[in-house]
Amino acid sequence: MNTGKGHIELAGIGKSYDDGASFAVQGINLKIPDGSYCCFLGPSGCGKSTILRMIAGHEDPTEGKILIGGENVVGLAPVERRTAMMFQSYALFPHLSVRDNIAFALRVRGLSVKDRNAKADEMIEKVHLGEFANRLPGQLSGGQQQRVALARAAITEPRVLLLDEPLSALDEHLRIQMRAELRRMQKDLGITFIHVTHTQMEAIALSDIVVVMDKGHIRQAGSARDIYSAPRDRYVAEFIGGQNVLSGRISDIDKGTARLGGDTFGQIVVPLPEGHRKSKGEKLDIAIRRDDVDLRPVAAQPDLPPSATSIVGRVQAIEYQGNYVKVQIDAAENDDFVSFMPERKFYEAGLTVGDAVLAVWDIQHTQLLA
């Protein structure tokens, strides 16, 4: 086991209220290696911020252990854990200049004015705020405030940096810019970053590890690619997006494949893993990536290779996205069934709303959901 200084292990932690009558999180088990970028992803109220605050030491778990660098930190003050937190609204001290904000942690540690200003100025240069050192936070833009918050958290040389929705207060353009800056900062500092967000693309773009949460539980934890291309269950598939989720009943099983029938689509073929325990008549949820779905004329059905499966539907809506086109088909009753068609291919096919089409995908690209 890696017990590097910023290695974090959450061992069965839970936080309940009113003697267990309600809980914020429950049974959280997770290992985060030292120096990795980890994102907790989930809708508001899923408990992701509670976990962050428990790691930071601003809340105590009611059960379980939090190990940082192999040492249980439950009950320790934030400063003893050597973690630093960047707050959602940045929580800058409004009455202190940028330099004094950044030097605050050094001031309470008793460093002389000269020493702490020298260190703070070094950090100010790192985040490119040189000309703003004497301004008050209220005189800075959102992006500048965020950099002050980051510098203030990083100045104590923590082993773990905790970020609570760090980009939510910024506009779209700045968010993408600051996203890259966060990643660069993490590489520079070489410490563990734990980042809480409700934006899927943010988590996928930044993280080494994405942790998808729902109602106080971890649904899936893994690399961004695992989460995106192999969601474990319907919740993860739908929350991450980019997937078509279909529900059906198994009508026939044949070696490595099964035939699945649904209310709104005909028979499709799905792969079954070795040693599966599926039987005829059982319900099954599957996911197919939207960019794996190709649209062809209905007449092409007999010519499909045996490795492909298809459903028939009508084009419901078309949305131009630039490098691809989002085509929605009425194949799944409650859920969207969408194909992301490459832009050139879409215009070669010349589809319009109301056209009958054949949605085709490779059987092996199907993901079975738990």
Add this chain to the structure above:
Amino acid sequence: MSPGRNLVGWLNVTPLLLVLIPFFVIPICVVLAVSFVETDGFGGLYPVFTLDNYAMLFRSDLTLRLYAATLKFTLLTLLFTSVIGFWVAYFLVFHVRSKLIAMGLFLVCTVPFWTSNIVRMISWIPLLGKEGLINTGLQGVGIINEPLEFLLFSSFSVVVAYVHQLTIFMIVPIFNSMARIDKSVVEAALDAGASRLDIMRMIILPMSRSGIALGAIFVTSIVMGDFFVVKVMSGGGTASVVGAFYEDVGVLQYPTAAASAIVLTLVVMLLVAAILRVVDIRKEITQ
């Protein structure tokens, strides 16, 4: 700017002007005018311009002593009300978890005001008097043999009455400015390793400055302009600026009383200006 907008602006300030002009500006102007005329000594005024009223005021040693006494009460009252007010507000905002209980306790702070000022002052007598609760208690336990004389009808009892009466004027604005401090700012300080004392000293105190300044303005102007509390609680042993010119009015010396009133108004304005110089309330509130 269009004339329409101008008109709306004037309409907006009209109610305030309707109150301020007849009830504040005109009386002040009358007092100002009276302070520059002569009197026959029996309440009659001669419309003759003179500076004698002011000259008399500035030549008298009494004036200086009166201001020294009143300023002493003001500073002592400011000190105690701001310390007590800060602690009470701090406790209510940062230590009482439930908002409901905090509001309840806040209302409790106003309970003394449910009765008249005179009743409140008189009720100090059975507590602080020679045969009052404190003296008999201390004598009973055997800590003192003679009753403590300084407790009632002294400068001590004047300050006690002022603090009792005016602490609420500190609590309310300090409570208000503390309540606007984002809790995550306090957490951020904690995260940086600050102790409770550090947080109070470096974060909460500077962020409550506007509240303390507002409270200080209330307390200063009330104590400077008071004569009643001093008169009752000192047992007539201590004079005050207002007390002195109130006596002038009693013996029909209107012009000298008016001159004293104008000087006092200027002094209070200077004090308020000094407070505003230390804390830019307007900037702090809009921040």
